[in-house]
Amino acid sequence: MTLTPPLVVTIGEILVEIMAVEPGHGFREPTPLIGPFPSGAPAIFIDQMARFGHPCGIVGCVGNDDFGRLNLDRLRADGVDVSAIRVHPEAVTGSAFVRYRPDGGRDFVFNIKQSANGAVTLDAPATALLGRAGHLHVMGSSLFSPEIIAANEAAIGRIKADGGTVSFDPNVRKEMMALPGTREALERVLAQADLFLPSGPELFLFTSAQDEAGAVAELLARGLRAIVVKRSAEGATCFTQTGVVSIAGLPSEEIDPTGAGDCFGATFVACWLQGMEPRAALRLANAAGALAVRKKGPMEGASTRTEIESLLAGQAQ
Amino acid sequence: MTLTPPLVVTIGEILVEIMAVEPGHGFREPTPLIGPFPSGAPAIFIDQMARFGHPCGIVGCVGNDDFGRLNLDRLRADGVDVSAIRVHPEAVTGSAFVRYRPDGGRDFVFNIKQSANGAVTLDAPATALLGRAGHLHVMGSSLFSPEIIAANEAAIGRIKADGGTVSFDPNVRKEMMALPGTREALERVLAQADLFLPSGPELFLFTSAQDEAGAVAELLARGLRAIVVKRSAEGATCFTQTGVVSIAGLPSEEIDPTGAGDCFGATFVACWLQGMEPRAALRLANAAGALAVRKKGPMEGASTRTEIESLLAGQAQ
Numbered sequence: 278m279t280l281t282p283p284l285v286v287t288i289g290e291i292l293v294e295i296m297a298v299e300p301g302h303g304f305r306e307p308t309p310l311i312g313p314f315p316s317g318a319p320a321i322f323i324d325q326m327a328r329f330g331h332p333c334g335i336v337g338c339v340g341n342d343d344f345g346r347l348n349l350d351r352l353r354a355d356g357v358d359v360s361a362i363r364v365h366p367e368a369v370t371g372s373a374f375v376r377y378r379p380d381g382g383r384d385f386v387f388n389i390k391q392s393a394n395g396a397v398t399l400d401a402p403a404t405a406l407l408g409r410a411g412h413l414h415v416m417g418s419s420l421f422s423p424e425i426i427a428a429n430e431a432a433i434g435r436i437k438a439d440g441g442t443v444s445f446d447p448n449v450r451k452e453m454m455a456l457p458g459t460r461e462a463l464e465r466v467l468a469q470a471d472l473f474l475p476s477g478p479e480l481f482l483f484t485s486a487q488d489e490a491g492a493v494a495e496l497l498a499r500g501l502r503a504i505v506v507k508r509s510a511e512g513a514t515c516f517t518q519t520g521v522v523s524i525a526g527l528p529s530e531e532i533d534p535t536g537a538g539d540c541f542g543a544t545f546v547a548c549w550l551q552g553m554e555p556r557a558a559l560r561l562a563n564a565a566g567a568l569a570v571r572k573k574g575p576m577e578g579a580s581t582r583t584e585i586e587s588l589l590a591g592q593a594q
Numbered sequence: 595m596t597l598t599p600p601l602v603v604t605i606g607e608i609l610v611e612i613m614a615v616e617p618g619h620g621f622r623e624p625t626p627l628i629g630p631f632p633s634g635a636p637a638i639f640i641d642q643m644a645r646f647g648h649p650c651g652i653v654g655c656v657g658n659d660d661f662g663r664l665n666l667d668r669l670r671a672d673g674v675d676v677s678a679i680r681v682h683p684e685a686v687t688g689s690a691f692v693r694y695r696p697d698g699g700r701d702f703v704f705n706i707k708q709s710a711n712g713a714v715t716l717d718a719p720a721t722a723l724l725g726r727a728g729h730l731h732v733m734g735s736s737l738f739s740p741e742i743i744a745a746n747e748a749a750i751g752r753i754k755a756d757g758g759t760v761s762f763d764p765n766v767r768k769e770m771m772a773l774p775g776t777r778e779a780l781e782r783v784l785a786q787a788d789l790f791l792p793s794g795p796e797l798f799l800f801t802s803a804q805d806e807a808g809a810v811a812e813l814l815a816r817g818l819r820a821i822v823v824k825r826s827a828e829g830a831t832c833f834t835q836t837g838v839v840s841i842a843g844l845p846s847e848e849i850d851p852t853g854a855g856d857c858f859g860a861t862f863v864a865c866w867l868q869g870m871e872p873r874a875a876l877r878l879a880n881a882a883g884a885l886a887v888r889k890k891g892p893m894e895g896a897s898t899r900t901e902i903e904s905l906l907a908g909q910a911q
Binding site for chain 1: 612615620621622623624625626627628629630631659660661663664667684685686689691701703704705707708709891
């Protein structure tokens with residue numbers, strides 16, 4: 278063992294996001310758009326981890342097209358180990374068209390399952406990367422096929438067998454929870470996780486208790502070392518066996534909230550792996566989330582440790 | 595037999611097109627876009643056929659998403675029989691991102707083969723539509739998989755057995771010609787075609803002669819009833835067993851040339867099926883092509899017979 282922080286790996290979707298410029302309903306007529314932006318929840322997570330300065334890599338698959346190259350360029354430039362991103366010879370890079378509705382909800386047109394993302398497997402470069410990893414982050418949104426569930430479960434087994442740790446962000450849509458086998462897969466991931474990072478009501482996805490104290494007690498009893506409930510602009514709370522720490526949200530001009538939870542999560546996980554106390558980790562993660570919402574584009578708001586600390590220094594004055 | 599013009603059917607890709615607003619190279623960084631526009635060469639062809647007032651339908655497959663609905667809405671509204679457009683429960687609607695390069699060339703990011711378009715088959719609604727058809731139009735760009743080649747060949751066999759006719763527009767990229775089996779498939783389609791609609795140098799795709807007179811003689815000797823060489827802004831020429839007719843291009847402000855060849859082709863085929871002489875058919879087709887380039891968006895420039903005749907009336911003055 279060395280004192281080097283453990284390499285963090287995540288497995289999952291890498292995509293481009295195309296954003297409608299004007300709010301409205303869906304994509305049934307031509308409208309001004311802007312894109313492609315690099316995206317995908319695990320990709321945003323790992324990019325924030327790299328910008329924060331923590332060693333990390335991602336197992337994924339893109340197409341042999343500009344959308345794939347855009348993501349590879351960005352992740353590589355920001356310091357992510359891209360050796361386990363396969364370039365598929367035929368499948369296209371995944372994509373998501375996003376339009377904000379006037380009510381603040383969002384309409385999407387996704388191409389994920391049938392894109393290169395559907396071909397993610399633990400091939401030789403992925404196995405090599407995982408062999409060097411000390412922590413695996415599992416994003417629930419990535420568990421959209423039996424093959425990718427199997428890849429994540431195999432990776433969890435390998436990481437845990439080597440004494441590593443696992444974090445889990447459910448980040449899952451209602452429609453996905455309804456797919457056969459998904460709930461069971463998420464339950465199995467949770468059972469192996471050390472750190473659980475639900476957003477608001479996701480705290481109750483896997484508990485019988487429907488009040489916060491009861492749900493937290495239930496989850497901690499299953500062996501989780503920490504539960505971090507993300508509450509967007511309202512801050513966050515970290516529950517451990519020894520206590521509860523809450524932090525208020527930072528005031529931030531919200532331009533685009535996409536990716537903020539992933540930036541929060543990555544920063545918290547990095548701090549936690551570096552041995553930081555929950556309050557200090559929450560403080561940095563909270564600032565990373567606040568910086569993330571200020572930029573248009575899902576991955577554009579990922580920030581360096583210096584940027585995060587500057588924001589906090591400004592707040593403290 | 596009645597005097598009703600024969601129903602025209604085509605089989606092939608239906609997609610959305612997303613256009614970069616500014617010229618440049620590819621899609622490796624965010625750029626202003628506009629879309630989605632309904633698109634796909636056979637879809638544009640059949641939309642122009644319907645707007646011209648000729649009975650027609652298309653066999654295709656879209657996803658259960660806004661991009662599919664956008665196309666269904668447009669084709670239905672313009673009078674295309676959409677009964678054989680399958681809505682795939684899982685695959686996504688095809689897409690093409692297009693950016694004009696400063697040199698006038700184009701860069702693309704396609705999702706076609708792995709989209710719903712890859713699932714086109716002669717299912718019951720397609721067989722029913724073809725059973726009512728008297729003419730099949732084959733677009734070379736659609737022949738991108740063995741399954742779709744087989745579907746087109748089965749449709750040709752059925753149409754010809756019932757005494758119907760076939761038109762063939764090669765509309766094929768160099769890269770596609772290099773795929774195993776594609777050239778042979780295109781040769782087999784040509785051998786069954788009554789009407790051949792190459793664009794410029796496509797005239798020589800299937801001939802040993804490399805001069806126009808020789809190529810035309812070779813093709814007519816194989817049994818084609820007419821060859822129409824499309825020359826974009828330079829007009830067109832129709833070769834038959836009995837003669838040659840050329841027409842000069844119409845002056846037109848070019849906003850977006852995509853789809854002009856398809857609009858030309860559909861109008862010519864409709865006129866030919868309605869028994870019009872080559873010169874009159876070329877004149878209307880030429881005007882349809884000139885109208886098509888004036889609108890941004892691949893299918894936006896499809897025009898009605900009234901619009902085409904108005905343009906020609908204006909020219910004649």
